[in-house]
Amino acid sequence: MASGTRSQGAKEFAYCPYSKFRVGAALLAHDGTVFTGCNVENASYNLGLCAERTTIAKAVSEGYRRFKTIAIASDLEDQFISPCGGCRQFMREFGDQWSVYLSKPDGSYVEMTVGELLPVSFGPEDLKKKTMLTTQNGS
Numbered sequence: 001m002a003s004g005t006r007s008q009g010a011k012e013f014a015y016c017p018y019s020k021f022r023v024g025a026a027l028l029a030h031d032g033t034v035f036t037g038c039n040v041e042n043a044s045y046n047l048g049l050c051a052e053r054t055t056i057a058k059a060v061s062e063g064y065r066r067f068k069t070i071a072i073a074s075d076l077e078d079q080f081i082s083p084c085g086g087c088r089q090f091m092r093e094f095g096d097q098w099s100v101y102l103s104k105p106d107g108s109y110v111e112m113t114v115g116e117l118l119p120v121s122f123g124p125e126d127l128k129k130k131t132m133l134t135t136q137n138g139s
Contacts, residue, residue, distance in 0.1 A: 003026040003027075003028050003034065003069055003070070003071035003101065004026070004071045004073065004101055004103050004107065004109055005026075006024075006026035006034055006036050006071070007024045007025050007026040007036070007051075007071040007072055007073035007101075007103065008024060008073045008103070008105070008107075009024065009036070010024030010025060010026060010036035010037060010038050010051065010055075010073070011023055011024030011038055011051070011073050011074065011075070012024070012038075013038045014038040014039050014040075014051070015038070015039070015040045015041055016039055016041050017041060018041050018043075018045070019041060021039070021074065021075070022038070022039070022074060022075055023038065023039040023050065023051040023052075023072065023073065023074045023081065024036065024037070024038050024051050024072075024073045024074075025037050025038070025051040025052045025054070025055040025070055025071065025072050025073070026055065026070070026071045027055045027056060027058075027059055027067055027069070027070045028067065028068045028069040028070070029059060029064045029066065029067055029068065030064075030066040030067065030068055033059075033064065035055050035056075035058045035059040035062075035064075036055060036058075037051050037052075037053075037054030037055030037056075037057075037058055038051045038054065039051045039054070040054060050083070050084060050086070050087050051072065052070060052072060052083050052087040052090065052091065053086070053087055053090050055070065056070075056090060056091065056094070065094060066094070066095070067094055067095070067098050068098055068099065069098060069099040069100070069101065070091065070098070070099070070100050070101070071100075071101040071103060071109070072100070072101065072102055072103060073103045073105070074103075074105075075105060076104065076105075077104060077105060077106070079104075080102035080103060080104055080108075080109065080110050081102055081103065081104075082102050082117075083100070083117065085118075088114070088117050088118040088121075089118065089121070089122075091114045091117075091118075092114055092118050092121045092122075092123050093123065093124060095114065095123075096113065096114045096115035096118070096121060096123065097113055097114070097115060098113065098114055099111055099112070099113060100112050100113065100114060100117055
């Protein structure tokens with residue numbers, strides 16, 4: 001899993017002076033291009049960026065919209081790193097059937113799909129469905 005090695009390397013660039021929790025990600029596009037990213041914290045905590053969103057944003061900013069795999073790495077030794085809910089929804093924007101590799105520093109990993117990480121999800125196709133808006137007064 002070459003993406004796993006790249007995600008391990010990407011965490012080396014993490015900017016995490018507050019949490020000291022390094023995360024790296026490597027994203028494989030459909031044409032074989034690999035994008036990497038890391039978490040970037042901010043003194044205003046909620047403005048920080050997760051590695052997964054950083055990596056996907058880099059790819060999207062270069063015109064990519066279809067992905068095969070994302071691998072996520074951290075320094076957690078006792079469990080596999082898993083994306084936060086916001087990152088799961090961000091990944092879901094680009095489909096629910098591409099692979100997500102959750103890894104440990106020793107190279108072991110678990111493979112899941114975006115759909116398995118975020119079941120019964122809401123995606124772009126849901127915005128195209130016909131909706132009926134009814135109110136209590138019938139208007």
